[in-house]
Amino acid sequence: MIEVTDLWKSFGENHVLKGITLQVPKGTTYVILGGSGSGKTVLMKHVIGLLRPDRGTIRVGGHEISALEGKALTDARQLFGMVFQGAALFDSMTVYENVAFPLTEKRWKDRPHADEIRARVVEKLKVVDLGEEVLPRFPSELSGGMRKRVALARALVSDPQVVLYDEPTTGLDPITTDYVDGMILNAKNKLGITSMVISHDIASAFKVADRLAVLYDGHLAAEGTPEEVRQSPDPFVQRFLSLWFAKQ
Amino acid sequence: MQRVWAAFEDFGRMILFAVEAVAWTFRPPFRPDLVLAQMAFIGVGSAFIVGATGLAAGMVFALQMNYALKQFAAEGYVGGSVAFSLARELAPIFTALMVTGRAGSAIATELGTMRVTEQIDAMESMAVNPIQYLVVPRILASLLMFPVLTMVFNVIGYGGGFMMGVYVARIPIGPFIEHTREFMDPADIMHGLLKALVFGLIVSIVTTWRGYAAAGGARGVGEGTTRAVVSSSIAVLVADYVITFISVGT
Numbered sequence: 001m002i003e004v005t006d007l008w009k010s011f012g013e014n015h016v017l018k019g020i021t022l023q024v025p026k027g028t029t030y031v032i033l034g035g036s037g038s039g040k041t042v043l044m045k046h047v048i049g050l051l052r053p054d055r056g057t058i059r060v061g062g063h064e065i066s067a068l069e070g071k072a073l074t075d076a077r078q079l080f081g082m083v084f085q086g087a088a089l090f091d092s093m094t095v096y097e098n099v100a101f102p103l104t105e106k107r108w109k110d111r112p113h114a115d116e117i118r119a120r121v122v123e124k125l126k127v128v129d130l131g132e133e134v135l136p137r138f139p140s141e142l143s144g145g146m147r148k149r150v151a152l153a154r155a156l157v158s159d160p161q162v163v164l165y166d167e168p169t170t171g172l173d174p175i176t177t178d179y180v181d182g183m184i185l186n187a188k189n190k191l192g193i194t195s196m197v198i199s200h201d202i203a204s205a206f207k208v209a210d211r212l213a214v215l216y217d218g219h220l221a222a223e224g225t226p227e228e229v230r231q232s233p234d235p236f237v238q239r240f241l242s243l244w245f246a247k248q
Numbered sequence: 249m250q251r252v253w254a255a256f257e258d259f260g261r262m263i264l265f266a267v268e269a270v271a272w273t274f275r276p277p278f279r280p281d282l283v284l285a286q287m288a289f290i291g292v293g294s295a296f297i298v299g300a301t302g303l304a305a306g307m308v309f310a311l312q313m314n315y316a317l318k319q320f321a322a323e324g325y326v327g328g329s330v331a332f333s334l335a336r337e338l339a340p341i342f343t344a345l346m347v348t349g350r351a352g353s354a355i356a357t358e359l360g361t362m363r364v365t366e367q368i369d370a371m372e373s374m375a376v377n378p379i380q381y382l383v384v385p386r387i388l389a390s391l392l393m394f395p396v397l398t399m400v401f402n403v404i405g406y407g408g409g410f411m412m413g414v415y416v417a418r419i420p421i422g423p424f425i426e427h428t429r430e431f432m433d434p435a436d437i438m439h440g441l442l443k444a445l446v447f448g449l450i451v452s453i454v455t456t457w458r459g460y461a462a463a464g465g466a467r468g469v470g471e472g473t474t475r476a477v478v479s480s481s482i483a484v485l486v487a488d489y490v491i492t493f494i495s496v497g498t
Binding site: 050088091 | 276277358361362365367370371373374376377381
């Protein structure tokens with residue numbers, strides 16, 4: 001579903017990605033672990049075409065995202081939903097307007113009827129355990145966990161094939177973190193969605209991942225199933241994981 | 249030298265941004281509701297401060313002209329000189345500076361906040377072009393409302409000048425109105441409205457660009473807003489000189 005091949009990216013003298021290659025099969029959850037500033041978000045923004053690579057290709061569902069521009073790139077983005085680290089809800093809009101946004105902003109010939117939009121908004125909010133009472137509220141009136149849930153509902157409302165999660169559990173309490181992990185698993189199990197998660201939350205990563213990669217110094221220090229990554233001989237990976245596994 | 253180069257690079261990026269905004273203006277989907285909302289914010293929202301400034305400017309200018317022209321026994325020309333100065337210079341420039349302070353700073357802050365909280369990235373990830381959705385309506389609304397606000401300034405400013413001239417300085421209404429008609433020409437009004445159009449374009453592009461290109465959290469948004477107001481004001485003053493020079497020469 002997602003194929004990243006030999007991806008390189010620099011910002012001035014800062015070489016962030018140095019030849020990343022990975023594949024995410026359809027219907028699976030792929031987690032990229034890494035420390036702060038390791039380039040995880042940069043990698044994810046390449047996948048959705050928000051950044052252009054210096055070298056390398058990104059293919060998603062048959063589209064070569066790295067080669068698309070303008071309308072073709074806009075159309076290809078219909079494949080995606082994305083949950084941002086801080087939820088990135090539009091603070092001047094209500095919950096309803098936020099979740100409905102990907103539908104109301106479609107071209108008029110593709111735009112569903114207003115009744116259908118409302119039905120789909122309510123349905124997706126239900127998937128994340130939120131009722132209709134939140135529809136008229138503004139993001140500033142919601143808790144951090146609720147904002148993440150609304151953001152996931154917005155990412156799911158246009159029935160995307162791929163959902164990208166940028167640090168979905170950062171800053172959340174353990175109960176909400178567990179809830180968000182459940183949402184990611186539900187999206188895969190119930191809706192068959194392909195997910196890519198970037199995180200530095202090792203517990204969540206091992207819980208939701210079908211495959212895992214550890215990003216360090218611009219390259220993948222380890223890649224495979226959670227068990228394979230856990231057994232990786234790479235010194236950084238061992239150090240990165242040991243701090244968490246030592247606590248268990 | 250590096251700072252000069254960076255300033256040129258930033259200017260070049262702003263020009264590309266403006267060209268992109270123009271290109272997106274003519275592509276569907278068109279969003280008249282967003283343009284109307286921005287017209288209400290930029291135009292209706294600024295009407296009070298523009299009107300108040302116009303009233304003050306007209307009143308003060310009439311008193312000053314009365315003081316100056318009285319020395320030549322030419323008080324009757326106060327109305328004409330107030331109207332002429334308002335139409336060609338004071339109304340467009342004061343309006344642009346007042347709207348930059350009120351609406352321009354708000355535009356830069358709003359877009360800057362949306363940038364640093366990833367709301368603009370989120371919009372792009374949902375297959376909505378943020379330049380078309382956020383920038384184009386603000387530019388169109390500015391192009392439409394700057395001339396309207398300039399006319400509001402003209403009318404209220406002349407009203408203020410009339411009150412001071414006729415009721416305070418005791419200039420007879422007849423000469424006051426008659427000399428206004430003698431001095432003024434529709435071309436003078438058009439000259440001011442042309443300036444307003446250019447100022448609207450400048451202010452909207454500079455303020456949206458400063459917000460759109462903001463980086464680095466709350467501090468970056470604050471710096472972007474300050475630069476938006478300062479750059480817009482300077483650009484408006486320079487454009488005012490250029491248009492006036494081209495129009496009237498030396």
